[in-house]
Amino acid sequence: MSSKTKIIVLHMKEIIYTVIFAALTILLILLLIFMFRPDNKEARQEPRYIPGVYTSDVTLNNTALEVEVTVDDSHINSIRFSNLDESVAAMYPLVQPAIEDIAEQIYDSQSLENIQYSSDSPYTSQLILQAVKDALEKARTS
Numbered sequence: 001m002s003s004k005t006k007i008i009v010l011h012m013k014e015i016i017y018t019v020i021f022a023a024l025t026i027l028l029i030l031l032l033i034f035m036f037r038p039d040n041k042e043a044r045q046e047p048r049y050i051p052g053v054y055t056s057d058v059t060l061n062n063t064a065l066e067v068e069v070t071v072d073d074s075h076i077n078s079i080r081f082s083n084l085d086e087s088v089a090a091m092y093p094l095v096q097p098a099i100e101d102i103a104e105q106i107y108d109s110q111s112l113e114n115i116q117y118s119s120d121s122p123y124t125s126q127l128i129l130q131a132v133k134d135a136l137e138k139a140r141t142s
Contacts (some may be wrong), residue, residue, distance in 0.1 A: 047073040049139040055082065056134035059128050060095070063088055067128065069097070069135040077108060079103035079132060094121040099128050106132070 002069040056066045065088065070078035081099060089096060098121045105115050112133055117125040 027043040049073060049076075049136070052139065054135040054138045056138075058131045060092055060124070060127070062090070065095070067131040067135060069132055069139065071136070071139045074108055074110075076136070079106060092124070094118070095124060095128075097121075098125045101125070102128055102132065106123075112136070 014094060022058055051072045053068060053070045055069070056067050065084060066082045068078070068080050069076065069081040079099065079102070081096070084096065098118050101118050102115060106112065112129065115125075115129055117129075
């Protein structure tokens, strides 16, 4: 009787190394899949605004200023005064810095929540923010 039995000797150390290497390889592949998959947050996000330029009025004493807000589908792109001339800027020197400060905060967060008012002109900042809210209400999709 001729038996062809083969005996394979495996060292436990080699088995452990193979299992660890296989686990690390699977972990690396999963990590690469999650890191480099396409991110479609922009594609899934519904439009919040109708693209365009929207205006709202702010009245300081007898002077009417127009706040102009430019939006696209989901972002606030620009906030500025459209009719601020030199005489109004001279009469109200804190108006331009106030709108620039508010606009910067809105650009960063793309939200009107948690806006910090300037300590120099909190009431003017509130008026400007209310005008921006009014303009954005015009831009909202139904």
